[in-house]
Amino acid sequence: MNTELIIRSSSSQVDFALLKDGKLIELHKEHEDNKFTVGDIFLAKIRKPVPGLNAAFVNVGYEKDAFLHYHDLGPKLTSLLKFIKRVSAGKFKDYSLKNFPFEPEIDKDGRITEVLHANQSTLVQIVKEPISTKGPRISSELSIAGRYMVLVPFSDRISVSQKIASREEKDRLKRLVQSIRPKGFGVIVRTVAQGKKVAELDKDLQNLVSRWISMCKKIPRAQHPSKVLSEMGRASSMVRDLFNDQFTGIHVDDEALALEIKDYVQAIAPKKESIVTHYKSKVPIFERYGIERQIKTSFGRTVSMSKGAYLVIEHTEALHVVDVNSGNRSNKAKNQEDTALEVNLIAASEIARQLRLRDMGGIIVIDFIDMTNAENRRKLFDHLREEMKSDRAKHKILPPSKFGLVQITRQRVRPEMNIQTREEDPNKDGKVEPPIILIDKIQNDLEKLLSNGSANKKLMLSVHPFVGAYLTKGLHSIRSKWFMEHKKWVKILPRDAYTYLEYHFHDGEGNVLKSN
Secondary structure (H helix, E strand, C coil), X not given: CCEEEEEEECCCEEEEEEEECCEEEEEEEEECCCCCCCCCEEEEEEEEEECCCCEEEEECCCCCCEEEEHXXXXXXXXXXXXXXXXXXXXXXXXXXXXXXXXXXXXXXXCCHHHCCCCCCEXXXXXXXXXXXXXXXXXXXXXXXXXXXXXXXXXXXXXXXXXXCCCHHHHHHHHHHHHHHCCCCEEEEECHHHCCCCHHHHHHHHHHHHHHHHHHHHHHHHCCCCEEEECCCCHHHHHHHHHCCCCEEEEEECCHHHHHHHHHHHHHHCHHHHHHXXXXXXXXXHHHHCCHHHXXXXXXXXXXXXXXXXXXXXXXXXXXXXXXXXXXXXHHCCCCHHHHHHHHHHHHHHHHHHHHXXXXXXXXXXXXXXXXXXXXXXXXXXXXXXXXXXXXXXXXXXXXXXXXXXXXXXXXXXXXXXXXXXXXXXXXXXXXXXXXXXXXXXXXHHHHHHHHCCHHHCCEEEEECHHHHHHHHCCCCCHHHHHHHHHCCCEEEEECCCCCCCCEEEECCCCCEEEEC
């Protein structure tokens, strides 16, 4: 299976598309003005503990206070608060924690007012970005993620990813990490550490400790609130979390970003450095890899699948609802049970993809087609679990009920990816503008360009695919008539991202000459 990461950069955001064998699996957007990313660590002050919620509201600089529940404090909270107080006052400069005296752990069933008070200074980490009207969700149990390990300050635990199935490999990794783990820090071993040697693990661990020390050096001079440690850029963090031997290409249309990613890949996998390329073609990168078309067909209320089946996806305030429909498939199978199983298995694969693609979180209820055979329901459940294995978000799947309903809970840490696939009617009276009127507009603009001295330039016309097909269809196409009349060949470039009435004339260098 070939895996590619396609990165499109613009002035205001960066888009990331993950493809597996050419099929869009994940889509992410990173906005330049996003100051609260999962993994960022802030030096902040407690604004108000709320005993009724057993939580506190914390000022991290967002318009709404961040929410810190008692269960997100971490058992070593008292040690963390003592450390921050000493470091802020300049009384403690050994940030390695090897000589820091730890305090007793807090009661796991305690009350927020027993451990925190207003105006108290603490370090907190973003675990859930601001969504809708809610502020960030935060934790004071800090962690710094690396390629192979996650460093947990004020801990002594060593954990190994549950996705590593081999007991021997788990024991080997635990022994290696125990031999290199610095005092005062816990370590979580990630799945990609499987099979790695101690030198690679130690290099990653030392890098994480260096990031911790650099962060601590900022605390004495930091204001409240302020970000003291940033999660690495979304591009590097995606490569860090997703990169494996199946990656065959990372294509970036921004030179500076391509160099940054190339440096990171060279550090973690030198043999794979060559797969990072700077995309230089004049064709937009998402058009080149067919991503725009997949976005338009994958988002929206209705999602088509193979063999005529389709999904209907609805989002309510409380949950997501997915309805599975067989479409015209019901006429092509021997019996209803076989049809239901076949469609349900296709739907399970597409639903697993849709959850990742849209980053849907919370409660998801799926109405599969009813099946009377218990063995078929078991096959569906096992298939859905297998398809969801590659999903990085924490999730839980319940077996199908007798009504054919499957319930899923999926971790939500970022706003859901919601892309509008329907376009506004260009005419308020509800009638669509006839193609010939649009063609007349394009032709008038072409004549103006040629009369203004563009006759000697190479001309390209970017249009919606439907309009492009209308201009080029047949032997005596409209484009051919332009050539006969003006002795000028216009190259037609279909653009999936355009609306029906949008078009742009370009010269050979890609400069826009005329737009609508």
